[in-house]
Amino acid sequence: MHQIIRCTTFFIALLLTAFAAHAMAVKEIKTPGGITAWVVEDHTIPLIAMEFSFAGGAALDPPGKEGATHFITGMMDEGAADLDGPTFQAKRDELAVKLSFDAGLDNFEGSLQTLSRNRDAAFELLRKALTAPRFEELAFRRVQNQFLVSAANNAQDPEKIASRRWMEQAFGQHPYARGSEGNEATIAKLVPDDLRAMHKRLFVKQGLTISVVGDIDSATLGALLDKTFGALPEKAEGGPVSEASVAMGPxxxxxxxxxxxxxxxxxxxxxxxxxxxxxxxxxxxxxxxxxxxxxxxxxxxxxxxxxxxxxxxxxxxxxxxxxxxxxxxxxxxxxxxxxxxxxxxxxxxxxxxxxxxxxxxxxxxxxxxxxxxxxxxxxxxxxLLGVQQDxxxxxxxxxxxxxxxxxxxxxxxxxxxxxxxxxxxxxxxxxxxxxxxxxxxxx
Amino acid sequence: MLATRIVVAALLLLAFFLPARALDIDVTNFKLENGMEVVVIPDRRAPVVTHMVWYRVGSADEVSGKSGLAHFLEHLLFKGTKKHPPGEFNRIIDVNGGEDNAFTSRDYTAYFQRIASDRLELVMELEADRMQNLVLTDENVIPELDVVREERRERTENDPSSLLQEQVEAAMYTAHPYGRPVIGWMSEVAQLTKEDALAFYRAHYTPANAILIVAGDVDADQVKRLAGKHYGALKNSFEPMPRKRTPEPAPIAARRVEMKDPRVSSVSIQRSYLAPTSSTAEGLEAEALDVLAQIVGGGSQSRLYKRLVVENSLAAYTGAWYGGDGLDYGTFGVYAAPVPGADVAKVEAEIDTVLAEVVAKGVTQDELDRARTKLLADSVYALDSQSSLARMFGAALTTGSTVADVLGWERDVEALKPEDLAAAARKVIDSRRSVTGILRPETQTSN
The missing domain is CATH 3.30.830.10 (Metalloenzyme, LuxS/M16 peptidase-like)
Structure with missing residues (x-):
């Protein structure tokens, strides 16, 4: 089932999965710029889906800044590089690109879905958002209001209260005990520089994981990935989150x-x-x-x-x-x-x-x-992303x-x-x- | 877990209504001799199939005083038949690596399995069996009624926004049964019996009242052969009657529902207007309302967001929806979550201003083009999921639309002009057709 194919610029390991009569070929590509991604090429429908993650998530929020990493998810379409927020959003909607971001305890994850015909412009938009987010004051305040309202709602949601309290009991002083979204008090105190600091800490090539599925070939994708992620720093300062011990019951x-x-x-x-x-x-x-x-x-x-x-x-x-x-x-x-x-x-x-x-x-x-x-x-x-992360x-x-x-x-x-x-x-x-x-x- | 999904036009379920119904796919549609309709949607990318049977019956087909019966029966369909005793249905699906579930709305009840495509015949045999051979015992029915009451506590009574939503819908419909919740009022659910369920089953479950949808790794000929064998062999136990529900009298008064609850931390405001549906609309009204909802409240480029969130800093969130997937009536609506400390009356006044502008001046060609681009793209994204495609057709066919309507959606949206949106706005955004719902915190005196 294993075959190795050598290409001029790519090293591709081709694997065929054993799904009955159908074969799903998962390839690992390494771009000329040194970025690795797992890819499934399928041209049936004119769509491309990409998932990616940066290692390290909300557990890295400094004490007192809980919610900073999660806050970034709300700022990713609020302006980047030469585009202010409204221009960025108009561009995204015009291209019908779906961009979404999520901050877990261990990872900052993103996804991009685009129609094949808007492929290059979609990746370019993502490049700007990842490498040069503006974190402007006015947009920051607007998004802060949104997170304050959801934090207030979460504080009344029985399921959220129960699981948050459970994590506090289980983890005590470890950052996992704080959850990933912060609370009203910490969100209210955040400032744009807190987000800039977390962006610098998280958005680096070390620990970047990428998977891409759909209507794109490896060579084209390799070049796009280099353009999109290539300008990120190699690594960040600071160590990982410490190992956690779980409290004993009852x-x-x-x-x-x-x-x-x-x-x-x-x-x-x-x-x-x-x-x-x-x-x-x-x-x-x-x-x-x-x-x-x-x-x-x-x-x-x-x-x-x-x-x-x-x-x-x-x-x-x-x-x-x-x-x-x-x-x-x-x-x-x-x-x-x-x-x-x-x-x-x-x-x-x-x-x-x-x-x-x-x-x-x-x-x-x-x-x-x-x-x-x-x-x-x-x-x-x-x-593909989950198996890589694990x-x-x-x-x-x-x-x-x-x-x-x-x-x-x-x-x-x-x-x-x-x-x-x-x-x-x-x-x-x-x-x-x-x-x-x-x-x-x-x- | 048998996570029965209740489809309601709730504030937080808006994504369900985002239409994505324009499709470049090879759909086959035919009827078996007993009248059961069949839709086949091939998607050969993975060796997986989605098999659904939809019945043209929902909570709006219950009699007054028995609210929740359609949904309760849906739970009981998992309790076995003569041929397959309790628990066996699920065990067979499990052993074959499948997933199964069901859901009930106001107009339909649907059962589905997702499974390897070479097991299609197996699930057809099981589903055809329980269409007519259900066996219920007190031993099964009594605990299941408790399960449904727990479901109502979990989804509705533990959540003030769901409770308000029920009140908004009850206020919207004066005579029509859409005014009662799909899960039923607790007082009525508590009284439901095995006999109620069996009578409802016998009155509504028959091949001529059912639609089979198969999406995934199949071809139409194969489905035709298997469906003929398993569903085609069933005889109708009755002739389905046209679904005539009590119509609404002409709406003449703006209604207002306000609820205070100590479990609420921040205010929310919503406004619903009684609207036509895809099947009752004249001309392109339904498509116009789809696009209008996008222009008024879809995302950060929308009118509500620009005015209330960006310009006036009055709201944290805004949105709009058009729920056109109903047999009889739909709703067009907007909502906003004021920022902490904002004057709620002012937020509502600003919503009114935005809506009044749309009614008075319509929308621009540019707004129409941008919203249309987004909706048409969504219909391409919809191609990526066989189960969403299957649901799209099932919902359409149980609410008075046809396969051709679904396939023609893209063409209709392309044909829209700004005047169509303006006309739809003038007709629907009329305070007499409206219910305003406001949810407020109540200061707790004790805990």
Whole structure:
């Protein structure tokens, strides 16, 4: 399945993924300017989708400047280089380019989608936004108002409150505890120079990851990538975020809100993506509380007892810590009962693990549904970016289903046992819950 | 999780209405002998297929006092048949690496699977089976009613903006059933029974009232053969009746709904106007309203944004929408989130000024051209997703439009002139047709 093709200016590793009759060819290109990208060329529709990310995200916001990195996402179309904000936006709309940006704890991510016919102009617009954002005072104030309004709304949103409080409990003094968007107090104090400092810190070639899918050939793309990203500095000053340790449970925090349904977030330390047991753990958590109606948690909490509309649990692998997080919403008077059921389900899974039949079903689902993640240019670009960020290798797309197939019942049992400690959960609850206590199987 | 999606014209669901319906695709449309309509949309890029069955029934087809029944039945369709006992449907989909779900709106109920294309026949067999052979027991139905009530708590009662939205829609419709929420009023949902669900099922689920949409790695001949085998074998248990809902009396009064809630941190303002839909509009009205919404409130080049956000610094966000995907009525609307400390009355007055200008003077050729460029590009972007394409056709065919209407959207948008937009604005932006909704914080006295 491996073939190496040498071109004059590009080094291309060509891989064919094993998707039934169809082949998705993922190539790695290295541009003349030294930028690496993963590419899938497909000329069926006249569109190009690019996803990219800079390593380091909101966790790098200096203390007191929480929200600075996230603020940049709102300023990327507010003027760059020779274009003021309105001119930039008019140009973007005229070209019908879709540009969007997102700041996570670990990465600053961007995406560009363009019609093939506007390709060069679209990349040029992105070049300006990335390399020469203006961060002008007036636009800054406008965007600041927008983030202040959303921060105020988020401060009242039960799900956001619960997960934020959970992160605070889990991470204590580590930057992960602060979330990625800042709060009203920190956003109000930011000034344009804070954004300039974060821009300098984040927007560099070291740690830049790129994936491109659609109607473009490698040579043309290589030249465009050099133009677009080439002028960024090689690297920035400052080290990475420190490793985080996750607090031990049991811990229970209750945030009182006058709502009919309690929102509960529960979890503990998990494992990182590079953990050798990640795949068995992933399979175990799918059986316990992954998507679909068949999970144990959904069966016990929703189907049998009608205690919730949705309950689930999953691994959250961050760069510097691994988490296991679950959540549900349940009417206040049933909060204790629902958590009791969840604890029982977790305990049984830790002690006995899944059955062979559950494992077999999980494998056929997870391997069979993998192709569903690759049915549009935009989704493929997202998958290519994620696999690069996780350093899984360009052959991961062909290896992945084999890794799932190879998981044994003993491995899944061991992973469940390692991860699940029902009596040591960190729990945060928003609402007026009844019957909750922090430990014990009785809820 | 069975995340049933409720489609409502809520403030935060505006993206749903952004039209992207002009398509350069090879669509095949035919009917089976029993009257079931079929649409095939090939997309051979990945070995994946989206299989959907849409029923021409939604919450607006419920009888008064049974609100939420269409949606409750949608949940119960996952409870098994004689041939496939409870849990087996989902297990089969799981084992075959598929995903499945369903959603209900005011005018339609739809069930779908996304799965490897060589499993198409399998999902057809399952979906055809539950069209007529549903078996419900108290053991299944009673916990599911609790699940639906939790869904209402989660989506609506825990969220003041959803509660306000319900009130705005209730105020908009005096007689027509669009005034009740898709998920139902809690007091009525609590009373729904297995017998209600079965009666509704028998009255609305039959091949002649259903539409099959298959998008993805298939060809029309293959779908024709398989659909004929599985759906074509079903006999109609009744003849679907025309869907005649109580019409709205002529709107004569501007209405206003204000809600205060201690869970609200910042004010929001919205204004909805009763509007025609794609299927009830005269001439190019619906297309004109699509483009008008873009000019008035689409993004940072729009009139509302320029005036309220950039020039006057009164609002943090502004927007506009046209919801034209209804069988009977649609809405055209605008909204704004005032900046902290802004005079709310002044924000509303500025919205009125912007709308009055559009009514008085229409739009410029340049504005029309720019908005049109954006919407036509969106229709190219829509080609990238087989499941969005499938949804687009399903929504159109269950709300009185045809495949030809969908395919002709681009041509119609190209034909628009500024006068068309001005005429649509004069007709729709009329205070008598409006409901204004305002959500305000309430200072908490205790917690």
């Amino acid at each position: 811990q229970l925090t209750h945030i009182a809100r006058d709502i009919p349904q309690s929102i509960i977030v529960f979890g503990s330390a998990g494992i990182k993506r590079n953990d050798p047991e990640f795949i068995p753990a992933f399979v175990a958590m799918h059986i316990l509380g992954g998507g679909g109606l068949g999970s144990r948690l959904t069966e016990e909490v929703r189907e049998k007892r009608g205690l919730t509309y949705g309950v689930g649990i999953g691994l959250v692998p961050l760069d510097h810590a691994g988490l296991l997080m679950g959540s549900l919403g349940t009417r206040n008077e049933k909060a204790g009962e629902a958590m009791g059921v969840i604890r029982e389900v977790l305990t049984r899974m830790a002690q006995e693990g899944p059955t062979q039949e559950e494992l077999d079903t999980a494998k056929t689902f997870l391997t069979g549904s993998y192709a569903l993640r690759f049915d549009s240019n935009a989704k493929i670009a997202g998958q 350093n899984l290798g360009i052959d991961y797309f062909t290896r992945r289903n084999g890794l799932i197939e190879a998981v044994t019942l003993d491995q899944v049992k061991a992973a469940a046992k390692r991860l699940l400690a029902a009596d040591a959960l960190i729990v945060s609850v928003v609402g007026k819950p009844e019957g909750l206590k922090s430990t014990g199987t009785g809820g």
